[in-house]
Amino acid sequence: MVSQQEYGLQEKHLLAVDCVIFGYERGELKLLLFKRQLEPEKGNWSLIGGWVEPNETVEQAAERVLLKITGLSRIFQEEVRVFSAPERDPGGRVVSIAFYALIDIKSHNKELVNLYDAKWWPVSNLPDLIFDHGQMVAESLAKLRKKASYDLVGRDLLPDEFTLTQLRQLYNSIFSQEFDPGNFRKKILSLDAMVRLDKKDTGESKKGAFYYTFKPESEMNVAIRIINL
Amino acid sequence: MVSQQEYGLQEKHLLAVDCVIFGYERGELKLLLFKRQLEPEKGNWSLIGGWVEPNETVEQAAERVLLKITGLSRIFQEEVRVFSAPERDPGGRVVSIAFYALIDIKSHNKELVNLYDAKWWPVSNLPDLIFDHGQMVAESLAKLRKKASYDLVGRDLLPDEFTLTQLRQLYNSIFSQEFDPGNFRKKILSLDAMVRLDKKDTGESKKGAFYYTFKPESEMNVAIRIINL
DNA sequence: GCGATAAAAGTAAATAATACTTTTAAATAA
DNA sequence: TTATTTAAAAGTATTATTTACTTTTATCGC
Numbered sequence: 001m002v003s004q005q006e007y008g009l010q011e012k013h014l015l016a017v018d019c020v021i022f023g024y025e026r027g028e029l030k031l032l033l034f035k036r037q038l039e040p041e042k043g044n045w046s047l048i049g050g051w052v053e054p055n056e057t058v059e060q061a062a063e064r065v066l067l068k069i070t071g072l073s074r075i076f077q078e079e080v081r082v083f084s085a086p087e088r089d090p091g092g093r094v095v096s097i098a099f100y101a102l103i104d105i106k107s108h109n110k111e112l113v114n115l116y117d118a119k120w121w122p123v124s125n126l127p128d129l130i131f132d133h134g135q136m137v138a139e140s141l142a143k144l145r146k147k148a149s150y151d152l153v154g155r156d157l158l159p160d161e162f163t164l165t166q167l168r169q170l171y172n173s174i175f176s177q178e179f180d181p182g183n184f185r186k187k188i189l190s191l192d193a194m195v196r197l198d199k200k201d202t203g204e205s206k207k208g209a210f211y212y213t214f215k216p217e218s219e220m221n222v223a224i225r226i227i228n229l
Numbered sequence: 230m231v232s233q234q235e236y237g238l239q240e241k242h243l244l245a246v247d248c249v250i251f252g253y254e255r256g257e258l259k260l261l262l263f264k265r266q267l268e269p270e271k272g273n274w275s276l277i278g279g280w281v282e283p284n285e286t287v288e289q290a291a292e293r294v295l296l297k298i299t300g301l302s303r304i305f306q307e308e309v310r311v312f313s314a315p316e317r318d319p320g321g322r323v324v325s326i327a328f329y330a331l332i333d334i335k336s337h338n339k340e341l342v343n344l345y346d347a348k349w350w351p352v353s354n355l356p357d358l359i360f361d362h363g364q365m366v367a368e369s370l371a372k373l374r375k376k377a378s379y380d381l382v383g384r385d386l387l388p389d390e391f392t393l394t395q396l397r398q399l400y401n402s403i404f405s406q407e408f409d410p411g412n413f414r415k416k417i418l419s420l421d422a423m424v425r426l427d428k429k430d431t432g433e434s435k436k437g438a439f440y441y442t443f444k445p446e447s448e449m450n451v452a453i454r455i456i457n458l
Numbered sequence: 459g460c461g462a463t464a465a466a467a468g469t470a471a472a473t474a475a476t477a478c479t480t481t482t483a484a485a486t487a488a
Numbered sequence: 489t490t491a492t493t494t495a496a497a498a499g500t501a502t503t504a505t506t507t508a509c510t511t512t513t514a515t516c517g518c
Contacts, residue, residue, distance in 0.1 A: 006267070007321050010280045012241030015324060038235070051239045054322055057313040081308050082326050084286040092236050093283055095244060097311050165496080183476065185497075190474095200483095205495035207483040394465080412507065414466075429514095434464035436514040 015052040016096040017062045018133065020080065020140035021070070023105035023120060024157040029173040030105065031126060031137065032069070034118035040090045041130040047137070048118065049096065062099040069116055071109030076156040077101040078147075080139050088132050100140035102156035124176070148174050152193050155214045163201050163209040164188065244281040245325040246291045247362065249309065249369035250299070252334035252349060253386040258402040259334065260355060260366065261298070263347035269319045270359040276366070277347065278325065291328040298345055300338030305385040306330040307376075309369050317361050329369035331385035353405070377403050381422055384443045392430050392438035393417065422449055 021032040036046045050065040052058055059077070066075050080098040088094070105120065113119075121127065123141065128134070147153060153174070154167045168184045188194070193215055200208030250261040265275045279294040281287055288306070295304050309327040317323070334349065342348075350356065352370065357363070376382060382403070383396045397413045417423070422444055429437030443449075 007243065007323070010243055011283050013244045013281065013283070014236065014239055015242045015244070052242065052313070052324075054240050054242070055315050057315070058311050058324070059313075079310050082287050082311060084281070084288075086284050086286070094236070095281070095287070163496090180477075181496080182478080182498080187475085200496095202484080205483090206485040207494075207496050209496055392465090409508075410465080411467080411509080416506090429465095431515080434514090435516040436463075436465050438465060 014092065014094045015058070016049050016094050017052060017058055017065060018047040018049040018083075018096050018098050018136055019062055019065050019069075019077075020047060020098060020100040020137055021066070022100060022102050022123075022140070022144060022157065023108070024170055024173070025105040025120070027169050027173060029123045029170075030120040031123050032113065032118055033121055033127070033129070034069075034116055036130060037117070044130045045127045046130045047098075047133045048116070052097075058097045059099075062097075062101070066101055069112060069118060070103060071112050072103060072107065075101050075103055078143065080136060080143055083132050083136065085132065090131075098136040098140065100143060102144075102153065104157060104159055106159060123173075145174060152188070152191065152214070155217075161197060161199070161211040161213055163204070163211060165204060165209050167212075243321065243323045244287070245278050245323050246281060246287055246294060247276040247278040247312075247325050247327050247365055248291055248294050248298075248306075249276060249327060249329040249366055250295070251329060251331050251352075251369075251373060251386065252337070253399055253402070254334040254349070256398045256402060258352045258386075258399070259349040260352050261342065261347055262350055262356070262358070263298075263345055265359060266346070273359045274356045275359045276327075276362045277345070281326075287326045288328075291326075291330070295330055298341060298347060299332060300341050301332060301336065304330050304332055307372065309365060309372055312361050312365065314361065319360075327365040327369065329372060331373075331382065333386060333388055335388060352402075374403060381417070381420065381443070381449075384446075390426060390428070390440040390442055392433070392440060394433060394438050396441075 023030045023032060032048065033045045034048055036042055036044055048065055048069050050061055050068075052061040056064070058079075062077055063073065063075070066077065067073050077099045080100055082095060082097050084095045086093055088096070123137075126134075126137065129137065144153070148171065154162065154170055157170060158166060164185050165181070167188065168179055168181060171184070172178055194212040195215060197211040197213060199211045201211060202208040252259045252261060261277065262274045263277055265271055265273055277294055277298050279290055279297075281290040285293070287308075291306055292302065292304070295306065296302050306328045309329055311324060311326050313324045315322055317325070352366075355363075355366065358366065373382070377400065383391065383399055386399060387395060393414050394410070396417065397408055397410060400413070401407055423441040424444060426440040426442060428440045430440060431437040
């Protein structure tokens with residue numbers, strides 16, 4: 001029998017969260033980045049982060065950061081993974097948990113974003129990021145793609161009412177590929193996850209495209225395959 | 230412009246890893262659990278865990294724990310998620326990262342397992358676990374199922390040489406369902422991920438079943454769908 | 459050689475994916 | 489007021505995959 005080590009004798013760690021905030025606007029998938037305000041790497045582009053407090057979960061810490069920056073609560077977010085290379089932050093040993101979040105750019109608070117010196121960047125054209133934040137973004141995008149391939153992800157990125165064309169364009173931008181309009185429509189409608197409204201968007205075509213809304217999450221059949229990887 | 234908080238002013242956290250160790254033996258998926266050796270909950274069944282040291286990554290901490298208990302290195306492991314409810318451990322605020330690992334039970338060091346007062350349990354019949362360890366196991370199983378549905382998982386759980394029947398039985402036990410022998414064989418062979426050896430296992434049938442080995446990981450085509458969820 | 463056993467191979471129907479074409483609705487120009 | 493244009497929406501034919509089976513094969517023990 002071998003003994004375990006006591007709680008009190010252990011070294012403690014600085015714990016942070018970093019948020020990869022995806023948004024969607026005018027046919028483009030975007031990422032909210034901000035200019036770092038303290039040394040090291042002050043002034044360079046980074047993810048939005050924050051410390052984990054003793055009385056909260058890491059998810060709550062991420063929600064707190066998200067609320068502070070966007071003014072939004074109840075945002076969809078998912079843990080990416082723990083980043084813990086001892087030298088990842090030259091300022092000291094910080095273990096950071098990366099989360100990715102999905103928001104509708106139109107619905108967030110732009111003044112707060114300005115206040116924090118943040119900016120939306122197209123994911124297809126990102127600046128260099130500090131530390132391992134580039135890796136965090138790459139893994140978040142991979143997770144988002146995986147999720148989008150077996151789940152409908154529009155709910156958090158699109159406005160409440162959207163057209164099938166807008167949903168397809170969102171998928172085009174997530175996967176950086178063009179989906180066939182007819183087949184995409186057929187596949188999506190077969191999932192029976194949305195309701196067609198009696199309203200049309202005439203901005204894109206003369207005929208006009210029907211608006212749809214998502215059915216409540218509770219009515220959704222899960223684990224439906226949308227894109228075949 | 231809003232200022233960020235300095236590193237030095239922050240509260241630190243105890244950081245641990247907990248390992249959900251899956252093994253496979255005689256048609257059954259099993260989990261390695263051990264009797265906790267310190268208060269609180271001393272003597273109750275728990276996952277195998279350890280503290281994260283300042284000079285290592287959380288993955289290295291999990292590898293260290295796995296080596297200590299099984300004698301094996303280079304084990305397949307994957308992060309499940311961070312468990313950080315403030316009251317999850319009655320002994321104090323401990324943030325724990327759960328990992329799940331896959332090993333071939335035959336190849337591990339049984340003396341070490343005994344030394345640590347550990348025991349293999351069938352996943353279909355687990356004892357109550359301390360803290361949130363039951364939740365860690367449930368989420369690990371879900372992750373393993375997801376992985377097994379788009380990847381071949383036998384490589385880490387089966388011996389080097391195995392029959393298609395053994396691989397199918399592994400899948401049966403992971404998904405708690407019976408896969409059709411003919412269709413399973415057809416699907417698996419179509420992936421072209423294994424090599425048939427000139428050797429048969431005659432233990433299970435009079436005709437005998439050919440042994441197979443996995444092709445090197447580098448030759449594998451990725452993201453093949455095995456089970457349709 | 460014969461029956462028993464599970465492996466291995468084969469088959470036919472149903473379902474789904476893919477690459478297209480055609481029709482529709484509404485705005486605009488001739 | 490009719491033709492033209494646009495993208496939405498519907499439809500279609502081919503191919504590929506999945507599913508539920510049946511048949512054949514190899515080998516053991518009698």
